[in-house]
Amino acid sequence: MKIRNILITGAAGFVGSHLAERLLGEGYRVTGIDNLATGVQKQVPKSVRFFKRDIRDPSIVSLFGNIQAVFHLAAKNCISDCQNDPVETTDINVRGTANVLEACRKANVSRVIVAESSALYEGCTQYPTSEEEVCPQSFYAQSKLAAHALATAYQRYYRLPCTSLRYFNVYGPRQDYRRTIPPAMSAFIIQLLKRQRPVIYGTGQKKRDFIYVDDINDFHLLCLKDRRSIGQTYNLGSGKKYSILQVYRMIDQMLQTGIKPIFKRDLPGEAQVTLADIGKARKLGWKPKTTLEDGLQNSIEYIRRVVVSHQ
Numbered sequence: 001m002k003i004r005n006i007l008i009t010g011a012a013g014f015v016g017s018h019l020a021e022r023l024l025g026e027g028y029r030v031t032g033i034d035n036l037a038t039g040v041q042k043q044v045p046k047s048v049r050f051f052k053r054d055i056r057d058p059s060i061v062s063l064f065g066n067i068q069a070v071f072h073l074a075a076k077n078c079i080s081d082c083q084n085d086p087v088e089t090t091d092i093n094v095r096g097t098a099n100v101l102e103a104c105r106k107a108n109v110s111r112v113i114v115a116e117s118s119a120l121y122e123g124c125t126q127y128p129t130s131e132e133e134v135c136p137q138s139f140y141a142q143s144k145l146a147a148h149a150l151a152t153a154y155q156r157y158y159r160l161p162c163t164s165l166r167y168f169n170v171y172g173p174r175q176d177y178r179r180t181i182p183p184a185m186s187a188f189i190i191q192l193l194k195r196q197r198p199v200i201y202g203t204g205q206k207k208r209d210f211i212y213v214d215d216i217n218d219f220h221l222l223c224l225k226d227r228r229s230i231g232q233t234y235n236l237g238s239g240k241k242y243s244i245l246q247v248y249r250m251i252d253q254m255l256q257t258g259i260k261p262i263f264k265r266d267l268p269g270e271a272q273v274t275l276a277d278i279g280k281a282r283k284l285g286w287k288p289k290t291t292l293e294d295g296l297q298n299s300i301e302y303i304r305r306v307v308v309s310h311q
Contacts, residue, residue: 003068003111003224007031009055009100010074011048012039014174015115015167015213019071020048022217031063034074043174055096064107069224072100073115075144078179082140083269093143094150101154101162111161111230113223114151117144118168118209118237118274127241128277131166131233138269148233161230163223168237168276172213172295173302181267184244185210188251188261189300193308197259202266204245207273209237212290212298219286226284237276238288251296 006023010016011032016039020030024047032044035054044050053060055074064070075093076082082089097114104112123135136145154160169183177186184200191198216236223229248261278288 003028005029005031005067006069006071007033007064007067008071008073009033010039011050012036012041012044013073014172014176015170015216016071016073017043017045017174018172018213019073019217019220020045022221024048026221031067033060033063038176038178040178055100056091058099060099061103061106064103064109067107067109069111069113070100070104070109071113071115071220072097074100075115077117077140078181079119079138079140079269080181080267081179082143083138086139089139089143090146093140094146097147098150101150101160105154105158105160109160111163111224112151113163113165113220114147116148116164116166116233117141118166118235118276119271120145120148120166121274122269122271127273127275128239129235129275130277131235131280137271140269155231163229163231164233165219165223166233166235167216168209168211168235168274170213170216171210171299173299175299177303177307185247185251185296185299186303188248189303190307192251192255192257192259193300193304195257195259197262198248200244200248200261200263203263204248204261205243206270207241207243207275209239209241209274209276210247210292210295211236211238211288212295215288215290218289219281219284222284222286228284232280234281235276235278236281237274237278238292239276239278240292241273241275242292247292250293251300254296254300
């Protein structure tokens with residue numbers, strides 16, 4: 001069966017809205033679901049058949065008719081918020097995922113791509129980290145591990161064709177700057193453009209593997225076209241790591257502000273290092289294309305044009 005009709009949960013979010021644009025550009029028909037708790041509806045392309053719905057609502061099964069592939073991206077994913085409310089975190093990320101998988105089963109969806117996270121490697125000390133070395137620590141990471149177990153069970157018992165993707169630190173235009181504690185890149189750019197001192201939590205020596213959103217979407221398309229991805233789990237990162245302080249200095253140099261950051265107490269539940277072993281993803285013919293410098297410049301241009309100019 002040729003895949004033409006695709007549903008995205010979390011379609012109004014950062015990755016979801018970019019994915020919707022990309023799929024539409026490739027000629028797919030896209031349905032989007034988002035409860036708009038953190039997503040922004042104006043980010044959803046107008047050609048998307050959009051529904052404001054919660055993934056925990058059993059009635060969403062009615063939206064899966066004639067859908068051939070599902071990207072399940074919706075989640076509660078701010079680690080600090082998840083640490084403060086493990087009950088809601090579990091409800092959204094575990095029960096919500098079960099509800100989406102059940103809707104996929106009932107609708108006989110032929111491809112399901114489930115978003116996971118590099119947070120599953122929080123306690124690992126082997127770098128780069130392969131897909132087998134799982135050691136979750138935070139409530140968020142534990143909830144994503146449970147969601148992974150559900151997808152595995154649906155694959156095993158119902159033959160639902162699932163693929164799990166472990167995103168490392170995805171960045172780019174529309175990154176979730178509205179969070180209680182925004183991702184470092186967007187927070188740094190916004191504050192420096194406003195000539196304010198950004199906050200760095202801890203010493204700034206935590207190292208992260210940053211991957212640009214367009215590179216993630218390249219792999220999303222591969223999953224739709226390459227059946228070798230079914231039943232597999234893939235790390236999606238750049239295979240390179242940078243400290244938070246390095247990233248800050250790169251952004252500061254690009255903007256030429258000379259502003260010094262404010263250092264505050266470290267946040268709980270975060271990994272000290274993330275670095276993806278992307279060998280498995282490369283075997284499908286994928287590789288990251290966007291340099292950190294180019295990705296940051298794209299992010300700066302977007303935030304300057306869309307965010308800061310309207311505040």
